[in-house]
Amino acid sequence: MSLFTKAEIRQINDCYDDLKREIGKRFDAERMEKVGKAFLFANAAHDGIRRKSGEPYIIHPIAVATVVARDLGLGATSVIAAILHDVVEDTDYSTEDIRNLFGENVARIVDGLTKLSGEMDTRQALTLKKMLMTLSDDVRVILIKLADRLHNMRTLESLPPLKQLKVSGETLYLYAPLAHRLGLYAIKNELEELSFKFKHPEDYKHLLYQLHDQEEKRNYLVNEFIAPIQLRLAEEGIECTVTHRLKSMFSIWTKMHTKGVTFDEVYDLLAIRIILKAKPNISEKRQCFEVLSLVTDIYPPKPDRIRDWITMPRANGYESLHVTVMGPQGKWVEVQIRTERMDQIAEYGFAAHYRYKDAPAPENELDRWIERIRDHLENSEYDAFEFLDEFKLDLFASEIVVFTPKGKTIKLPKGATVIDVAYEIHTNLGNKCIGAKINQKLVPPSHVLQNGDQVEILTSENQIPQQQWLSFITTAKAKSKVKNALRSEKKQHLEAGRELVEEAIKKHKAPLVANTIKKIIAHYNLNNKEQLFSEVGMGIIQLDDLGKILSLKSRNKFIKYWNITFRGKDKGIEIPGEEEPGEDATGLLDKQKPFLLKENPDKIAYSLAKCCNPIPGDDVIGYISSGDHVIIHKKICPKAEKLVASRSDKIITAEWTKFKKLSYLTRLNLNGFDRIGLVSDITTIISKLHSINMRSVKFDTHDGLFEGDLFLYIHNTEDLNILIGELAKVKGINKVTRVENLND
Ligand code: MN
Numbered sequence: 001m002s003l004f005t006k007a008e009i010r011q012i013n014d015c016y017d018d019l020k021r022e023i024g025k026r027f028d029a030e031r032m033e034k035v036g037k038a039f040l041f042a043n044a045a046h047d048g049i050r051r052k053s054g055e056p057y058i059i060h061p062i063a064v065a066t067v068v069a070r071d072l073g074l075g076a077t078s079v080i081a082a083i084l085h086d087v088v089e090d091t092d093y094s095t096e097d098i099r100n101l102f103g104e105n106v107a108r109i110v111d112g113l114t115k116l117s118g119e120m121d122t123r124q125a126l127t128l129k130k131m132l133m134t135l136s137d138d139v140r141v142i143l144i145k146l147a148d149r150l151h152n153m154r155t156l157e158s159l160p161p162l163k164q165l166k167v168s169g170e171t172l173y174l175y176a177p178l179a180h181r182l183g184l185y186a187i188k189n190e191l192e193e194l195s196f197k198f199k200h201p202e203d204y205k206h207l208l209y210q211l212h213d214q215e216e217k218r219n220y221l222v223n224e225f226i227a228p229i230q231l232r233l234a235e236e237g238i239e240c241t242v243t244h245r246l247k248s249m250f251s252i253w254t255k256m257h258t259k260g261v262t263f264d265e266v267y268d269l270l271a272i273r274i275i276l277k278a279k280p281n282i283s284e285k286r287q288c289f290e291v292l293s294l295v296t297d298i299y300p301p302k303p304d305r306i307r308d309w310i311t312m313p314r315a316n317g318y319e320s321l322h323v324t325v326m327g328p329q330g331k332w333v334e335v336q337i338r339t340e341r342m343d344q345i346a347e348y349g350f351a352a353h354y355r356y357k358d359a360p361a362p363e364n365e366l367d368r369w370i371e372r373i374r375d376h377l378e379n380s381e382y383d384a385f386e387f388l389d390e391f392k393l394d395l396f397a398s399e400i401v402v403f404t405p406k407g408k409t410i411k412l413p414k415g416a417t418v419i420d421v422a423y424e425i426h427t428n429l430g431n432k433c434i435g436a437k438i439n440q441k442l443v444p445p446s447h448v449l450q451n452g453d454q455v456e457i458l459t460s461e462n463q464i465p466q467q468q469w470l471s472f473i474t475t476a477k478a479k480s481k482v483k484n485a486l487r488s489e490k491k492q493h494l495e496a497g498r499e500l501v502e503e504a505i506k507k508h509k510a511p512l513v514a515n516t517i518k519k520i521i522a523h524y525n526l527n528n529k530e531q532l533f534s535e536v537g538m539g540i541i542q543l544d545d546l547g548k549i550l551s552l553k554s555r556n557k558f559i560k561y562w563n564i565t566f567r568g569k570d571k572g573i574e575i576p577g578e579e580e581p582g583e584d585a586t587g588l589l590d591k592q593k594p595f596l597l598k599e600n601p602d603k604i605a606y607s608l609a610k611c612c613n614p615i616p617g618d619d620v621i622g623y624i625s626s627g628d629h630v631i632i633h634k635k636i637c638p639k640a641e642k643l644v645a646s647r648s649d650k651i652i653t654a655e656w657t658k659f660k661k662l663s664y665l666t667r668l669n670l671n672g673f674d675r676i677g678l679v680s681d682i683t684t685i686i687s688k689l690h691s692i693n694m695r696s697v698k699f700d701t702h703d704g705l706f707e708g709d710l711f712l713y714i715h716n717t718e719d720l721n722i723l724i725g726e727l728a729k730v731k732g733i734n735k736v737t738r739v740e741n742l743n744d
Contacts, residue, residue: 183349617717
């Protein structure tokens with residue numbers, strides 16, 4: 001007897017039927033039976049349990065299994081593991097039970113997934129580290145984990161807003177890049193779109209409306225562009241589909257924010273994809289280049305804008321031929337040319353190798369990548385947060401290819417230096433690197449490599465890893481190797497220093513106690529004993545006058561350090577020690593409710609982040625720093641995004657109340673065509689708006705163009721938007737943008 005109602009049982013069965021329809025086409029009877037067994041087992045295990053939304057819990061694992069089968073095209077082992085993925089975590093069954101019932105492979109994957117779950121609110125960086133360690137065991141664990149996350153994002157609606165913000169922040173920060181790295185474009189896009197929707201609901205709605213508004217015009221332009229291509233390809237007997245690739249809403253929005261461009265400017269770019277059915281017996285590469293040549297017969301290509309990812313695929317396996325051509329409307333259009341096989345890889349990445357098979361993928365680029373991660377994990381001792389930062393470098397970077405003297409290719413992130421490539425080849429080569437010969441020229445270790453360089457690393461036995469290398473190294477691998485080397489060197493100095501100090505103290509017959517050490521530290525004006533030991537170890541401090549120091553009577557020298565924080569504008573400096581007792585205790589904030597930003601906060605203080613300079617009306621969040629002090633960031637601030645994803649336990653939602661009295665410094669950047677009277681027109685507009693005061697203006701003109709910075713005191717975004725609207729109307733002004741950074 002089930003604990004659910006009849007209607008709920010029907011819902012469960014419908015959901016399971018959906019999965020069966022998906023896998024029925026390709027699983028044999030034996031596999032279908034195993035899946036059925038897994039369903040019955042999981043269904044009984046989760047019986048009576050509900051999700052936050054109220055629906056039976058079992059709906060979730062079945063939906064995840066459906067994503068695994070449909071969107072990732074994985075085999076029976078993965079589908080069964082997906083159905084069982086929350087059983088060990090949420091019920092009384094153990095991995096051992098799973099092993100007895102479903103075999104070793106399924107149990108291993110479920111075990112991996114169980115280890116990855118757990119409280120996501122604490123240290124997500126640790127989760128990533130765990131995730132990557134699992135990755136090196138069986139990629140299917142990560143693929144199912146991504147499916148799990150995808151379904152959680154699809155059903156995020158039923159969670160409270162703060163939870164939505166955290167989960168989508170984490171998705172954007174960790175899971176989407178990971179999907180990208182694995183080449184799962186479809187899943188990456190959906191994760192990004194959903195995160196965007198929940199993180200910035202207002203912007204999302206607005207953008208949706210704008211896209212809808214442009215649709216008809218868009219379709220017309222696309223058809224006008226592709227019709228001649230389709231005709232020509234048909235004449236040549238080339239079978240293919242030509243589609244219009246819509247930019248995702250998230251990428252449009254990101255571009256608008258990071259590059260400060262308007263919707264029209266981003267949306268203006270057309271992108272077309274030609275997917276051809278490759279003929280047998282002719283290389284796919286040749287067929288793609290033939291299409292390229294037909295396309296460029298019709299539309300002239302932009303010089304230097306042909307990208308050949310077929311001869312040299314990207315590290316995530318992506319293959320395609322890209323060209324930018326001049327379209328009939330006088331606009332650049334990007335055309336991507338690829339075969340159906342390449343398209344599968346483009347959509348599903350490494351999962352494409354697993355699709356419709358139930359075996360691990362053959363040796364490929366992914367293995368190389370995983371090996372890099374494994375290396376990195378084994379070599380790194382530092383904290384998970386630091387690890388995450390560096391790992392992201394590798395996740396996002398675009399790549400260059402360089403050659404060894406023997407012609408072997410090495411893929412590296414863009415911006416990689418001689419040191420990076422040295423460590424990529426071998427740790428010892430990195431440690432001893434003194435420079436390189438590139439295309440017959442000598443270059444220093446910091447030299448940034450160009451695509452196609454042939455690099456010969458030069459070494460010296462006397463070389464050791466240098467601290468300064470850390471300032472130009474770009475790969476996570478090289479960074480962790482250098483840090484480890486420096487750390488062990490430092491440790492050696494420290495140990496040697498400790499021995500020298502202790503010997504010296506004994507020699508002067510002073511007691512070997514903390515007070516003695518303290519006296520020495522004070523004498524040399526150092527911070528702590530570690531610094532003393534390492535400076536002695538390195539020979540910076542000689543301990544010559546130790547006798548004199550130890551004979552001095554200790555004076556009661558007491559220095560108190562104040563932790564000074566700057567709180568808000570015009571608030572002056574507050575010293576924490578002078579706060580009322582109890583204020584410092586955490587827990588005063590109700591994290592479930594939005595933090596209200598008032599003009600005259602009575603008790604709990606907040607300050608506005610210097611990195612993004614929010615003003616009243618901006619979409620903001622709060623970060624709880626020490627002692628319940630809240631720092632307000634704009635939601636789109638990169639630093640805030642990172643905090644939401646990695647320290648979500650310290651994030652609260654925040655709302656502005658009415659702000660009318662205080663003013664905030666804001667910067668606008670203007671550009672356009674210079675003319676007589678322009679500056680006075682601009683200043684007249686500002687002086688007419690009584691709520692805004694100007695602090696300074698800076699204008700630069702050259703060759704008839706001007707660029708200017710306005711620094712203004714402003715109450716809130718409402719007033720700011722009115723001003724921007726007015727300024728945009730001024731003759732000659734091309735663009736008005738708000739600049740977050742007030743400093744340069
Ligand atoms: Mn789950």
